[in-house]
Amino acid sequence: MKINGTPFRSIWCEAGEVRIIDQRWLPHELRIVPLRTRAEFAAAIRDMWVRGAPLIGATAAWGMAVQMADDPSDAALAETWEVLHATRPTAINLRWALNEMRRLLAPLPPSERAAAAARRAAEICDEDVEINRRIGAHGLTLIREIAERKRGRVNILTHCNAGWLATVDWGTATSPIYHALEAGIDVHVFVDETRPRNQGALLTAWEMNSHGVSHDLIVDNAGGHLMQHGEVDLVIVGTDRTTAQGDVCNKIGTYLKALAAKANGVPFYVALPSPTIDWTVRDGVAEIPIEERSGAEVTHVQGKAPDGSVISVQISPDGTGARNPAFDVTPAALVTGLITERGICAAEAGAMAALFPEAARSAA
Numbered sequence: 001m002k003i004n005g006t007p008f009r010s011i012w013c014e015a016g017e018v019r020i021i022d023q024r025w026l027p028h029e030l031r032i033v034p035l036r037t038r039a040e041f042a043a044a045i046r047d048m049w050v051r052g053a054p055l056i057g058a059t060a061a062w063g064m065a066v067q068m069a070d071d072p073s074d075a076a077l078a079e080t081w082e083v084l085h086a087t088r089p090t091a092i093n094l095r096w097a098l099n100e101m102r103r104l105l106a107p108l109p110p111s112e113r114a115a116a117a118a119r120r121a122a123e124i125c126d127e128d129v130e131i132n133r134r135i136g137a138h139g140l141t142l143i144r145e146i147a148e149r150k151r152g153r154v155n156i157l158t159h160c161n162a163g164w165l166a167t168v169d170w171g172t173a174t175s176p177i178y179h180a181l182e183a184g185i186d187v188h189v190f191v192d193e194t195r196p197r198n199q200g201a202l203l204t205a206w207e208m209n210s211h212g213v214s215h216d217l218i219v220d221n222a223g224g225h226l227m228q229h230g231e232v233d234l235v236i237v238g239t240d241r242t243t244a245q246g247d248v249c250n251k252i253g254t255y256l257k258a259l260a261a262k263a264n265g266v267p268f269y270v271a272l273p274s275p276t277i278d279w280t281v282r283d284g285v286a287e288i289p290i291e292e293r294s295g296a297e298v299t300h301v302q303g304k305a306p307d308g309s310v311i312s313v314q315i316s317p318d319g320t321g322a323r324n325p326a327f328d329v330t331p332a333a334l335v336t337g338l339i340t341e342r343g344i345c346a347a348e349a350g351a352m353a354a355l356f357p358e359a360a361r362s363a364a
């Protein structure tokens with residue numbers, strides 16, 4: 001997507017090195033940094049220099065490629081899988097990308113691994129962009145239907161950042177929004193701030209500003225009220241892992257939005273790229289590991305100081321502890337539909353398998 005008119009991806013290879021936008025400093029500072037070692041790739045994922053399920057997968061793929069250029073041995077391949085897989089437990093794209101790289105590289109002679117890994121990592125990035133573009137095209141049909149029915153502005157609520165900053169480009173939940181804007185449809189987005197790391201306030205709002213999408217930032221707890229008063233026509237969120245029966249794991253707070261949407265008859269859709277489907281699990285609440293992050297993310301908040309520097313301030317009393325589950329699971333029964341790159345389907349095992357028969361079969 002564009003930053004001040006210049007096309008950007010969230011991760012790219014330039015001058016022989018992998019570069020990322022270090023998202024910890026957005027929207028106040030645009031910091032582009034190289035990732036040159038396995039340790040830097042691991043830190044970038046673990047400490048959320050990059051975040052978002054598809055982008056985590058793409059970053060891990062490049063991390064494996066950079067390691068193969070340094071040491072293409074079997075031991076390095078195995079160790080790199082373990083080191084990068086251990087960075088964050090919930091987004092399935094991380095395991096998907098590492099397994100894809102291992103599937104490709106393990107049979108190759110070490111001398112061929114670096115070039116093959118770099119090619120595959122670049123392909124995974126390009127595939128992500130195309131998947132998200134297609135999600136946008138399918139999601140556009142939903143928005144267009146509402147626009148034609150209302151003959152007016154379509155109000156969409158989204159949670160966290162499932163934008164191009166969570167992917168290589170386009171985003172997942174934001175892709176239908178960008179497509180609607182390009183189609184001339186009048187859309188307005190309610191951006192959940194998304195405590196504690198405020199991916200909505202810091203990242204989605206920045207994306208909306210950059211692309212001229214009408215939006216309002218709202219506190220997480222305002223969404224139910226807006227739905228009660230008929231101010232939300234559609235909820236679109238992303239996902240970090242969706243089970244074979246359509247249970248959706250996403251940023252903490254998504255489940256509460258789904259409950260409010262159900263209670264108020266608001267369509268609740270999930271933008272779902274197929275690498276984010278975990279065909280090996282069915283019951284999301286029981287089976288998906290939920291990352292517990294540092295309590296400091298709850299007791300402190302980051303922002304721009306009067307002098308323009310980015311600082312963190314404590315908002316709770318000394319000595320107050322915090323729980324910080326980073327994700328929750330929305331049961332399939334609360335999901336109106338899944339917007340995938342192959343079309344929109346019900347959050348239901350048969351409908352999902354019909355769209356992706358080869359993946360469903362291989363996991364059976």
Ligand SMILES: CSC[C@H]1O[C@H](OP(=O)(O)O)[C@H](O)[C@@H]1O
Nearest residue numbers: 051052053160162166238250251
């Ligand atoms: C398109 S997936 C984006 C997904 O990832 C976010 O989590 P995090 O920022 O912790 O990586 C959030 O759950 C988004 O919906």
